[in-house]
Amino acid sequence: MLWTVTKALLRVKQRFMGLIFRMINPPVPKLISGAGSIKKLPEEIKKEGLSHILIVTDNVLVRLGMLDGLFAALEKSAIAYTLFDGVEQNPTIENMEAGLKAYLDHGCDGIVAFGGGSPMDCAKVIGALKSHPNQSVHSFRGYFKIKNELPPLFAVPTTAGTGSEVTVAAVVKDAKNHEKFGIGDKRLVPKWAILDPDLTVSLPPHITAATGMDALTHAVESYISRISFAIADEYAEKAVRLILANLENAYDNGSDIQARNNMLLASYYAGLAFTRTMVGYVHAIAHNLGGLYGIPHGLANATILPYILDYSRKDAQTRLARLAVVANIGEKDSSDETLSTMFIDRIRQMNTKMGIPSGFKEIREEDIPLIVKRTMAEAAFAYAPPTLMSASQCDGMIRKLIPG
Numbered sequence: 266m267l268w269t270v271t272k273a274l275l276r277v278k279q280r281f282m283g284l285i286f287r288m289i290n291p292p293v294p295k296l297i298s299g300a301g302s303i304k305k306l307p308e309e310i311k312k313e314g315l316s317h318i319l320i321v322t323d324n325v326l327v328r329l330g331m332l333d334g335l336f337a338a339l340e341k342s343a344i345a346y347t348l349f350d351g352v353e354q355n356p357t358i359e360n361m362e363a364g365l366k367a368y369l370d371h372g373c374d375g376i377v378a379f380g381g382g383s384p385m386d387c388a389k390v391i392g393a394l395k396s397h398p399n400q401s402v403h404s405f406r407g408y409f410k411i412k413n414e415l416p417p418l419f420a421v422p423t424t425a426g427t428g429s430e431v432t433v434a435a436v437v438k439d440a441k442n443h444e445k446f447g448i449g450d451k452r453l454v455p456k457w458a459i460l461d462p463d464l465t466v467s468l469p470p471h472i473t474a475a476t477g478m479d480a481l482t483h484a485v486e487s488y489i490s491r492i493s494f495a496i497a498d499e500y501a502e503k504a505v506r507l508i509l510a511n512l513e514n515a516y517d518n519g520s521d522i523q524a525r526n527n528m529l530l531a532s533y534y535a536g537l538a539f540t541r542t543m544v545g546y547v548h549a550i551a552h553n554l555g556g557l558y559g560i561p562h563g564l565a566n567a568t569i570l571p572y573i574l575d576y577s578r579k580d581a582q583t584r585l586a587r588l589a590v591v592a593n594i595g596e597k598d599s600s601d602e603t604l605s606t607m608f609i610d611r612i613r614q615m616n617t618k619m620g621i622p623s624g625f626k627e628i629r630e631e632d633i634p635l636i637v638k639r640t641m642a643e644a645a646f647a648y649a650p651p652t653l654m655s656a657s658q659c660d661g662m663i664r665k666l667i668p669g
């Protein structure tokens with residue numbers, strides 16, 4: 266009885282949030298795309314009249330020499346820059362505070378985020394801290410807490426997965442209690458997105474797989490959300506079509522520029538979709554596995570996605586069947602039951618082919634109540650999944666993710 270009432274209240278709240286998300290109509294960054302497009306960045310920075318850029322990235326990318334071309338191009342254009350390469354995977358509050366210090370110490374007036382979702386999210390929050398003096402990262406937690414415009418932010422994704430270059434979101438890890446939380450505000454959308462497939466060629470297959478499945482999860486969770494609507498559906502369909510046709514090629518042959526380019530576009534479209542509709546339980550659980558055990562975000566999503574789709578099958582069957590048709594899986598006139606099963610099977614096959622596990626031995630029995638509590642709280646805050654989970658159903662779901 267209590268659960269029935271809670272469900273009804275949640276649905277009312279979701280409808281309300283859905284209306285708000287629709288009204289917000291987030292801005293879209295200026296898109297610069299195609300092989301070699303990073304070369305256009307200095308010109309854009311100059312046009313904006315900026316004199317000193319903070320480059321936010323991680324030290325793996327610096328060690329790989331991936332920024333050398335950018336450094337040279339900035340120097341040639343007489344644009345001063347400061348390098349902040351202290352971003353960890355699942356970026357922490359400390360990373361963001363250190364980035365702000367670098368920004369202020371060097372008198373920067375703009376930010377280039379170069380890397381995967383971790384540097385892009387870190388850069389967004391550095392920008393928010395700069396434009397809200399004396400506020401903490403925690404003060405931005407939740408939605409609509411960013412009152413002032415950020416410094417000009419250029420996003421250069423080097424993974425094809427998060428879509429952070431186009432979303433209203435930044436995900437933060439509080440290292441003190443191992444919790445990940447989200448910040449959502451349209452002022453976090455970068456002003457420029459540079460999608461250069463040459464920068465993703467160096468991605469090793471396992472990161473290509475995990476990040477690509479993150480993009481697929483964005484598109485699917487957006488599409489089956491109760492608050493999805495026409496424009497978001499169009500973006501999600503484009504993303505699913507591109508991912509199912511290109512991800513395994515990019516995984517098999519990292520130098521396949523066409524596949525790399527299509528995956529960057531897919532990630533961008535998936536971002537455009539879910540920034541309007543939010544995500545669902547897959548992400549809510551994945552954030553906990555990232556916060557508690559450091560499991561990479563995309564990997565967690567990839568593993569969890571088929572379980573949640575199985576769970577939601579009854580309510581999401583028509584939508585999943587439509588995605589199967591969009592992705593050329595199965596015959597159009599097959600039943601929704603058949604097509605939706607084929608779609609979920611296809612995700613499992615992709616996972617198996619790309620070496621993605623079907624569970625995580627890191628999950629500890631004693632952590633399950635905390636994971637359930639945090640998952641339920643995150644989902645209840647803003648997501649509108651097709652089938653709601655009670656705490657005990659969520660507990661059962663987490664247990665399915667423990668191998669053997």
Ligand SMILES: NC(=O)c1ccc[n+]([C@@H]2O[C@H](COP(=O)([O-])OP(=O)(O)OC[C@H]3O[C@@H](n4cnc5c(N)ncnc54)[C@H](O)[C@@H]3O)[C@@H](O)[C@H]2O)c1
Nearest residue numbers: 325354355381382383423424427429432434436467468562
């Ligand atoms: N803001 C959003 O809308 C949004 C959406 C989804 C996820 N996220 C967040 O993004 C983060 C995950 O981002 P991610 O999956 O892109 O991974 P990431 O940025 O953490 O990078 C993962 C690893 O890949 C390496 N890497 C990145 N690009 C590379 C390249 N071209 N060649 C070789 N190595 C490369 C990095 O150095 C790092 O070691 C999580 O914190 C997640 O919660 C944010």
Ligand SMILES: [Fe+2]
Nearest residue numbers: 427479483548
């Ligand atoms: Fe994600």
